[in-house]
Amino acid sequence: DGCGMLYAGPLYVPCVSENLIKFIKHSYPKIREQVPGAQLTLLGKNPIKALRKLIAEDRSIHHVDFVDDYEEFMNRDWVYIHPQHGAAGYKTKIQQVMALGLPVVGTEYAFTGLDMLPGEHCYLCKTDDEFIENVIRLLRDKALRSRIGIASAQRIRNRHSIERIGEEMIDVYRGIAGR
DSSP states (O other): OOOEEEEESOTTSHHHHHHHHHIIIIIHHHHHHHSTTOOEEEEOSOOOHHHHHHHHHOTTEEEESOOSOHHHHHTSSEEEEEOOOOOOSOOHHHHHHHHTTOOEEEETTTTTTOOOOBTTTBEEESSHHHHHHHHHHHHHOHHHHHHHHHHHHHHHHHHHSHHHHHHHHHHHHHHHHHO
16 A cells, blocks of 8 residues: 655664664565565665665665655655664654654664553564564554554653653752752
């Protein structure tokens, strides 16, 4: 039905691209076997050489350096994938796509610092098989994509919006000032 997989991030960073290469070589073929029309779009500048080679070899993988209208681009029918196997602080890109209502399938590192309930707001996967299974489930079910996307957007806005974080910061400052 036109739904695709999307990853957006710093493709020039070796560990990022290496995780995507692993996904493309091992998980992506299994997903395409079950959902033959599935396509993958990678948004980001300057992918490393090995990733560029894979993109050139597979017509179902699209690389986009830059989009003029980020919100319009992100509001397409996507399953956002985050196959990264490393954690460093909050995942801003995850917050962005969730706030826009995209369903996210990620490794256990994808949701670091975000209070998300797996199966309700996202799919947190500990194995490649879980990752593949959940991407396929979302690609096949538009209603599920919508439900997970709406729930994740509400969760992000309720817990991680500028307004919510601002309130917490003001409370901290009031506490300090009260001492």
